[in-house]
Amino acid sequence: MSRTLEVRVPGPTPLPPEVRAALSRPMVSHRSREFRELLSSLDRRLRPLIGTPDEVVFLTTSGTGGLEAAVANTVEAGDRVLSVCTGYFGERFAEIARRYGASVDYLRFEPGQPADPATVRDRLEANEYRAVLVTHCETSTGVLNDVVALAQVVRQAPTKPLLLLDAVSSLGAVPFDMNAIGADIVVTASQKAWMTPPGLAMLALSPPAWSRVENCATPRLYFDLLAARDSARRGETPWTPALTLLYGLDVALDLIADEGPQAVFARHQALARLVRDGLRRLGFVPLAAEAYASPTVTAAYLPAGVRFAELSQHLEDEFRVQVSGGQGPLKGKLLRIGHMGYIAEGNVTYLLEAIEAALRRCRSPEAT
Numbered sequence: 001m002s003r004t005l006e007v008r009v010p011g012p013t014p015l016p017p018e019v020r021a022a023l024s025r026p027m028v029s030h031r032s033r034e035f036r037e038l039l040s041s042l043d044r045r046l047r048p049l050i051g052t053p054d055e056v057v058f059l060t061t062s063g064t065g066g067l068e069a070a071v072a073n074t075v076e077a078g079d080r081v082l083s084v085c086t087g088y089f090g091e092r093f094a095e096i097a098r099r100y101g102a103s104v105d106y107l108r109f110e111p112g113q114p115a116d117p118a119t120v121r122d123r124l125e126a127n128e129y130r131a132v133l134v135t136h137c138e139t140s141t142g143v144l145n146d147v148v149a150l151a152q153v154v155r156q157a158p159t160k161p162l163l164l165l166d167a168v169s170s171l172g173a174v175p176f177d178m179n180a181i182g183a184d185i186v187v188t189a190s191q192k193a194w195m196t197p198p199g200l201a202m203l204a205l206s207p208p209a210w211s212r213v214e215n216c217a218t219p220r221l222y223f224d225l226l227a228a229r230d231s232a233r234r235g236e237t238p239w240t241p242a243l244t245l246l247y248g249l250d251v252a253l254d255l256i257a258d259e260g261p262q263a264v265f266a267r268h269q270a271l272a273r274l275v276r277d278g279l280r281r282l283g284f285v286p287l288a289a290e291a292y293a294s295p296t297v298t299a300a301y302l303p304a305g306v307r308f309a310e311l312s313q314h315l316e317d318e319f320r321v322q323v324s325g326g327q328g329p330l331k332g333k334l335l336r337i338g339h340m341g342y343i344a345e346g347n348v349t350y351l352l353e354a355i356e357a358a359l360r361r362c363r364s365p366e367a368t
Helices: 017-022 033-050 063-072 088-099 117-126 147-155 207-215 225-232 243-259 261-281 308-319 345-363
Strands: 056-060 080-085 103-108 131-135 162-166 185-189 200-205 297-301 334-338
Touching (some): 017 243, 033 056, 033 243, 056 225, 063 200, 080 088, 080 117, 088 103, 088 131, 103 117, 117 147, 200 243, 207 225, 261 345, 308 334
Parallel strands (some): 131 162
16 A cells, blocks of 8 residues: 655645544535534634634635735725735735735845844835735745734834734744734635645734724625624624535644644644754755744755755655745745644654655666
8 A cells, every 4th residue: 555645845734634534524504503603613712823802704715815805905006015025925915915906015035034123114114004914934935924023013103004914824833912913914724734625714803904994995795804704793604615624624623722732833843843953964954044944834955966856756756745846036946845734753754764765866876
């Protein structure tokens, strides 16, 4: 029997057996008491993990759809927006705002470097912005931005812009307190640390963000957060939800509660260090310094003479391991590994052994 595929990309991530089983539950009406109880339970249990006292909004869409909803409900054509970019996904967030007609100012940082709060503060003091776009974990580089410091400078900005935060590949794996941080919209998604298939975006909004949503004139229908909030208060969704994904998330939250959130966070930190230490031993160079390296994804430069396409082919064909490569200007230069969600030390040990063996294949005379 062939080995089960080890998916070590930054998302989607592997599913626990309990979640896979939950996906096969029978359908119920999304206007039924049973569904209202399910949605209420999910909302109640997510609030402390996000750090919000208010309702969590569920959208049947990807993380990118959640980011689009955040923009569509707060930004109007002509609004000036500051994009704090530390990589490929920061650029995507900015592109969403640009497509909605915003005037986007870019504040870009070198690949592998976090956003510098002082530089952001200087830009905010010199300009007026409707919103600031920040990516918590930049999945393309493995950088975890200091959102506490960044939120502080945004809150101190003279014009009080909203802070829209992409937390798709961080929430569920790192300690987070939206209310204490002072973020205005936090977006996360099911397919990362939440151990659920792709297709659910979850958003939490601050009171100032809801006030802006109520007065934003940008047209939207499917991504109308007011409709989503009003329905949520009745224990419903405005449109037909991805019911099976909600079943899966329900069980995934049970697993997180059973392990304990603090233990989940500590496990992610420990496994991230194991991954990076192992990669260094094999000749890779992590892109992000340890001080701001993400607990959920690692990006590392390939050893000299190793081509990602060849390495990844050996990993998948011979060892049943899937990893990711670089994106944008880093394409062909990096190995990216997701180590979030349903993962344990044995998975990391096998991953590193497979990479070591695949490197030998790449360097053998037959491979040249």
